[in-house]
Amino acid sequence: MGPAVPLKLYNTRTRKTELFTPIRDNDVRIYVCGLTPSAQAHLGHARSFLFFDLLRRYLAHCGYQVTYVQNVTDIDDRSIQRARETGGDWREIVHGYYRDFKAAMAQLGVQEPDFEPYATNYIPQIVEMIARLIESGHAYVSKDGVYYRVATFPTYGALSNRNIAELQSGARIEVDEFKDDPLDFALWKFAKPGEPQWEAPWGAGRPGWHIECSAMSRELLDAQGLGFDIHGGGADLIFPHHENEIAQSEPLMQHPPMANVWMHGGLLLFDNRKMSKSLGNFEPLPDLLARHDAQAIRLLFLQTGYRKVMNFTEESMMAATGTLQTIRKGYRALHQRAEGRSAPTLHATEQLTTAIRNALDDDMNTAVSLSKLLATASNTDALVAAHGGDAQAALGEFHAMLDLLGLTPHDSWLIVPPAMLPDDFVQRLTAVLGHEHVPAGGAPEEALAAIIEARLAARARKDFSESDRLRNALTAVGIELKDSKEGTTWSVVV
Numbered sequence: 001m002g003p004a005v006p007l008k009l010y011n012t013r014t015r016k017t018e019l020f021t022p023i024r025d026n027d028v029r030i031y032v033c034g035l036t037p038s039a040q041a042h043l044g045h046a047r048s049f050l051f052f053d054l055l056r057r058y059l060a061h062c063g064y065q066v067t068y069v070q071n072v073t074d075i076d077d078r079s080i081q082r083a084r085e086t087g088g089d090w091r092e093i094v095h096g097y098y099r100d101f102k103a104a105m106a107q108l109g110v111q112e113p114d115f116e117p118y119a120t121n122y123i124p125q126i127v128e129m130i131a132r133l134i135e136s137g138h139a140y141v142s143k144d145g146v147y148y149r150v151a152t153f154p155t156y157g158a159l160s161n162r163n164i165a166e167l168q169s170g171a172r173i174e175v176d177e178f179k180d181d182p183l184d185f186a187l188w189k190f191a192k193p194g195e196p197q198w199e200a201p202w203g204a205g206r207p208g209w210h211i212e213c214s215a216m217s218r219e220l221l222d223a224q225g226l227g228f229d230i231h232g233g234g235a236d237l238i239f240p241h242h243e244n245e246i247a248q249s250e251p252l253m254q255h256p257p258m259a260n261v262w263m264h265g266g267l268l269l270f271d272n273r274k275m276s277k278s279l280g281n282f283e284p285l286p287d288l289l290a291r292h293d294a295q296a297i298r299l300l301f302l303q304t305g306y307r308k309v310m311n312f313t314e315e316s317m318m319a320a321t322g323t324l325q326t327i328r329k330g331y332r333a334l335h336q337r338a339e340g341r342s343a344p345t346l347h348a349t350e351q352l353t354t355a356i357r358n359a360l361d362d363d364m365n366t367a368v369s370l371s372k373l374l375a376t377a378s379n380t381d382a383l384v385a386a387h388g389g390d391a392q393a394a395l396g397e398f399h400a401m402l403d404l405l406g407l408t409p410h411d412s413w414l415i416v417p418p419a420m421l422p423d424d425f426v427q428r429l430t431a432v433l434g435h436e437h438v439p440a441g442g443a444p445e446e447a448l449a450a451i452i453e454a455r456l457a458a459r460a461r462k463d464f465s466e467s468d469r470l471r472n473a474l475t476a477v478g479i480e481l482k483d484s485k486e487g488t489t490w491s492v493v494v
Contacts, residue, residue: 036078120198
């Protein structure tokens with residue numbers, strides 16, 4: 001049997017938080033819907049993949065053998081349309097966007113999937129699955145492709161908590177669709193002139209989006225039709241994508257359900273609005289990573305429960321950068337204390353590990369786990385004392401918990417910050433605050449003094465929101481303020 005871990009996870013399908021029990025003892029199998037690289041990835045994508053990376057890390061930490069699959073939807077309407085517009089090859093378009101995405105994931109500390117299936121490499125499995133659905137009466141051939149007959153699956157809508165009557169009232173048939181019922185969805189689309197195509201018994205074409213994930217997850221995780229442990233993705237995939245996966249997969253299984261647990265991450269807003277190019281708040285992930293520390297972005301997401309809607313702002317990013325600097329400072333203090341000396345362990349303990357695990361066992365409560373880590377970073381003496389004065393053991397535990405959360409320390413964490421302001425201080429500060437309060441062409445010390453003065457003025461008029469905003473801005477560029485009766489002092493941190 002697998003390790004006894006009291007992990008509880010929220011299951012979208014049952015709408016309950018349930019004790020997690022693997023289907024196959026110590027073996028945990030996870031399928032997460034990956035990117036459709038027909039455009040640049042954005043921070044909303046990153047939030048989803050960062051969470052499932054943490055879930056995977058935690059299951060491995062608990063002693064499970066984890067198989068993690070994250071697919072690539074490398075053929076879809078948008079990539080074909082983009083190829084028409086640019087005159088390029090759809091494969092090159094997909095490759096370019098996906099290359100940028102992979103580089104961004106590496107920066108964010110996201111581990112490589114065990115399997116990374118491209119949909120177009122699984123055409124035989126997709127064709128075979130569609131053939132079985134036609135043979136069993138769950139699908140039919142139409143004028144423009146092959147469709148799944150939703151009426152043949154009585155529990156359709158259970159995942160999204162909708163009934164068929166409700167769905168039918170809002171459904172409609174597009175002009176170029178030839179299906180029997182508005183709710184039916186495409187499994188195979190017959191090729192139009194100039195489109196990429198593959199051979200199939202019912203006619204050349206390409207697969208629909210939903211069948212791709214069903215075929216790939218079955219091939220890589222559930223060849224026996226017994227189900228796998230966790231299926232994940234963003235909340236926007238619950239309907240229709242995941243609902244359709246269930247409908248087309250479970251009729252062909254020996255022992256449904258398709259997945260024991262369905263997990264979905266919350267949506268991401270930018271300044272309280274949905275991301276949109278038309279609203280001007282869409283920023284490609286590579287551009288965002290060029291402006292902000294990748295570990296600070298990861299830490300920002302840890303501060304909010306994975307199922308909650310999260311609002312991204314520059315102010316929240318500044319605060320996360322400050323929190324990261326506090327953690328790095330604590331790590332550096334432990335490292336300096338442990339270097340070259342280690343007292344005997346009197347009462348070895350793992351209080352930090354236990355606290356973080358207790359939080360993660362509660363439906364991956366990253367906010368609480370991060371608060372425990374931050375409290376330790378702010379008071380490293382307590383962690384050393386808990387290890388009977390053994391600074392090496394304390395450092396080892398702190399490092400292990402950072403690694404578990406994907407905030408793995410690297411050599412730059414150990415660099416003692418200089419006592420003087422860096423030459424690019426004004427440029428970095430302007431990037432955070434704009435030209436507000438920052439004297440144009442001034443020296444670094446002059447710019448810092450101006451911000452401190454503006455902050456003191458905000459405190460004097462009891463505008464604590466503005467005061468915090470200015471403090472966070474300085475923290476984001478590596479300046480820590482300390483207020484006392486004698487006044488405000490500053491120091492450079494990393």
